[in-house]
Amino acid sequence: MTVVGMTGDEAVAFAVKQCKVDVVAAYPITPQTIMVERFSKYVADGEVQTEYVCVESEHSAMSACVGASLTGARVFTATSSQGLALMHEMLYVASGLRCPIVMGVANRALSAPINIHGDHSDMMGSRDSGWVQIYAENGQEAYDWTVMAFKIAEDKSVQLPVSVNLDGFIISHCVEGVDVLEDEAVSQFLKTRKPLFTLDSEKPVTFGALCFTDYYFEFKRQQVEAMRSVGGVLDKVCREYKGVTGRNYNVLEAFGMEDAEAAIICLGSTAGTAREVARELRAQGKKVGVVKLWLYRPFPVDEVSAVLGRVKALAVFDRAISFGAPYGALCSDVVSALHTVEGRPRIFNVVYGLGGRDIQPSDIEFVFNEALETARTGVVKEETVFLGVRE
Amino acid sequence: MTSEEKKPGWKSLPIGAAVLEPGSSLRYKTGDWRAFRPVVDKEKCINCLFCWIYCPDAAVVRKEKWVEINYDYCKGCGICAKECPKEAIKMVEEQK
Numbered sequence: 133m134t135v136v137g138m139t140g141d142e143a144v145a146f147a148v149k150q151c152k153v154d155v156v157a158a159y160p161i162t163p164q165t166i167m168v169e170r171f172s173k174y175v176a177d178g179e180v181q182t183e184y185v186c187v188e189s190e191h192s193a194m195s196a197c198v199g200a201s202l203t204g205a206r207v208f209t210a211t212s213s214q215g216l217a218l219m220h221e222m223l224y225v226a227s228g229l230r231c232p233i234v235m236g237v238a239n240r241a242l243s244a245p246i247n248i249h250g251d252h253s254d255m256m257g258s259r260d261s262g263w264v265q266i267y268a269e270n271g272q273e274a275y276d277w278t279v280m281a282f283k284i285a286e287d288k289s290v291q292l293p294v295s296v297n298l299d300g301f302i303i304s305h306c307v308e309g310v311d312v313l314e315d316e317a318v319s320q321f322l323k324t325r326k327p328l329f330t331l332d333s334e335k336p337v338t339f340g341a342l343c344f345t346d347y348y349f350e351f352k353r354q355q356v357e358a359m360r361s362v363g364g365v366l367d368k369v370c371r372e373y374k375g376v377t378g379r380n381y382n383v384l385e386a387f388g389m390e391d392a393e394a395a396i397i398c399l400g401s402t403a404g405t406a407r408e409v410a411r412e413l414r415a416q417g418k419k420v421g422v423v424k425l426w427l428y429r430p431f432p433v434d435e436v437s438a439v440l441g442r443v444k445a446l447a448v449f450d451r452a453i454s455f456g457a458p459y460g461a462l463c464s465d466v467v468s469a470l471h472t473v474e475g476r477p478r479i480f481n482v483v484y485g486l487g488g489r490d491i492q493p494s495d496i497e498f499v500f501n502e503a504l505e506t507a508r509t510g511v512v513k514e515e516t517v518f519l520g521v522r523e
Numbered sequence: 524m525t526s527e528e529k530k531p532g533w534k535s536l537p538i539g540a541a542v543l544e545p546g547s548s549l550r551y552k553t554g555d556w557r558a559f560r561p562v563v564d565k566e567k568c569i570n571c572l573f574c575w576i577y578c579p580d581a582a583v584v585r586k587e588k589w590v591e592i593n594y595d596y597c598k599g600c601g602i603c604a605k606e607c608p609k610e611a612i613k614m615v616e617e618q619k
Contacts, residue, residue: 230539291538329541338542350533351540357533 133377135311140271140303141166143310144210144236144296147278149174150318154205157185157196161215162248163300164238168210190215194222194233201231202339204327206282210236212300216254217242220261226293227262227355229339232285232325233293235263236278239400239451240300241487249488250300252399256452256461262355264294264362265429267399271308274298276379277426279318283369286325289361299401301488313377321376359430366427383432385424386439388414392421394503395440395477397466398449399425402484402491406449409496420500428462433469440466441473444507447499447517451485459516480512484519495519554582557599559614565589567611574603574612 138146145167148156156175158168175184183200187193193209201207211219216237226233239254241247255265266281268274274296281294298304313321329337343351363383370381387407389395396406403424410420423439425432440446448467450460457464463481470476482499485491499519506512537543561574568589575583575590582597583590592603604612 228539328538329543336545338545338547339539341540341542343540346530347536347540350531350536353533354536354538 133311133313135309137307138271138310139166139305139307140268140274140298141236141238141305142170143271143275143312144278144298145170145174146310146312147275147318148208148234148236149180150313150315151206151208151279151282151322152180152319152324153182153208155183155185155197155200155207156209157187157193157200157207158209158211159187159190159193159215161190161212163240163250163304164210164212164215164236166304167236167238190218191222194219194226197233198222198226198229198231201226201233202229202331204325204330206286206325207231207233208235209233210238212238213240213242213248213254216258220258223258223261223263223293225340228351230291230328230355230358231293232282232291234278234281234285235293235295236274237295237297238300238304239297247487248300250302250451251486251488252297252451253453253486255295255297256454259429259461262292262359263429264290264292264359264427265297266294266426267297267428268303268426269401269403269424270303271306271310272379273426274303275310275312276373276377276381279313279322280366280369280373280381282325283322284362284366287361287365287369288326288328290358290365291328292355292358292362297400302401311377317376321373362427362430363432381426383425383427383435384439385426386421387423388419388421389423389439389443391419392443393419393507394445394447394500395421395423395443396447396449396496396499396503397423397425397436397440397462399428399451399462402449402451402496405491405493406496409493409500413497413500418500418504420504425462431465431469436466436469437473441470441476443477444510445503446477446479447482447503448479449482449484451483453483453486478506478510478512480506480514481516482519483516489520491520552595554594554596554598557594557597557617559599559601559616560594561592561597561599561601561603561612562615563590563592564611564613567609569609569611571608573606573608577602577606
């Protein structure tokens with residue numbers, strides 16, 4: 133293995149190159165631009181055999197990906213923010229037609245007002261589109277999950293598109309040391325895709341036919357079943373990947389949860405900051421813990437219940453707002469997951485970092501102290517804390 | 524839609540709504556939402572084929588001396604009756 137200095141975007145592009153992708157159709161949009169920019173360089177330099185399709189919009193990008201995927205090709209695309217919003221219609225087509233496309237998403241805010249910086253508004257807006265959603269904490273994870281994403285997506289029982297999410301700019305543009313595999317090791321780990329159906333004039337098939345009241349529901353039920361199979365497949369893939377890299381992945385990562393009384397659960401890069409603050413607080417004898425969720429869709433209900441069911445107080449970090457909802461998306465899911473757990477924690481929601489607003493260790497320390505106070509008193513002072521917003 | 528056969532459930536249907544048999548749309552009759560049916564008067568028909576050209580589906584069938592209607596696919600739009608220069612096609616209300 134070799135450590136290479138690269139941005140999160142470059143790490144994803146490098147992984148895609150090693151995954152021997154047949155087709156990439158993408159439209160550059162900040163901050164994912166570097167993913168496809170770097171990949172187009174691989175194409176231009178003859179380092180890959182990929183058909184690179186320059187399309188005129190993200191809607192077209194996903195449309196082209198769907199078509200390519202249905203032929204049996206391995207397909208990658210990337211987007212962000214407004215681009216993902218423009219893709220929205222086709223996201224449902226990709227999942228409905230069971231196309232195991234992998235997409236890198238450099239998460240950032242949605243307009244208006246116009247903003248190019250990181251938050252999770254884009255992917256949370258597409259959370260019911262039937263895509264598997266994985267969130268990376270850093271460049272290393274973005275690389276590793278991209279390699280694993282193809283294997284999960286293309287598994288016979290899954291056959292669903294997978295998004296690998298990385299925080300815009302914070303991960304997409306920061307250079308880190310990324311421990312990459314040899315090309316051969318990736319080829320060994322990820323074999324050529326075996327599609328369920330292929331386009332063959334000797335054995336014609338139809339994709340995308342009309343399904344009215346008498347069939348549509350059955351195909352949605354199939355998608356539910358495919359989502360349910362993701363957890364088991366992901367577990368198997370992660371174990372195999374650990375055998376190759378020594379790196380341990382699964383649906384979530386827990387820190388300090390063996391004895392934590394107050395905990396934070398979050399997605400993406402914030403987990404690193406939270407863990408560092410938790411480490412300092414634990415050195416002072418404060419029983420705090422951090423849960424980083426790698427897999428957000430399908431939501432790992434059992435694992436979340438097992439790791440969080442016994443803490444006294446829990447702060448759920450949402451980097452997006454679900455306007456008019458009781459909580460942010462992640463918090464609503466956590467509350468749902470825990471609602472049958474005996475002695476479940478007191479929960480409050482922390483909405484933070486919108487439009488790329490920085491989250492400081494002192495912010496997280498404040499939340500840990502609030503959670504410890506809740507653990508002590510059993511009282512939630514504020515159901516939703518808007519962390520760092522000016523009054 | 525008109526078929527009375529028992530339909531398969533989600534466990535046995537091909538993944539992602541793929542249709543594995545070519546030409547199966549021939550079994551899918553689409554004429555059942557017609558409210559008026561075109562009826563051809565063979566005596567008046569001069570076989571000019573205006574109706575055959577104007578039919579937005581392919582529901583007008585050419586015969587040697589007149590036309591017939593394929594009621595499996597005719598939606599009853601009435602364009603054939605409107606365009607017929609000899610008023611050989613009448614729209615008759617469908618009765619239950």
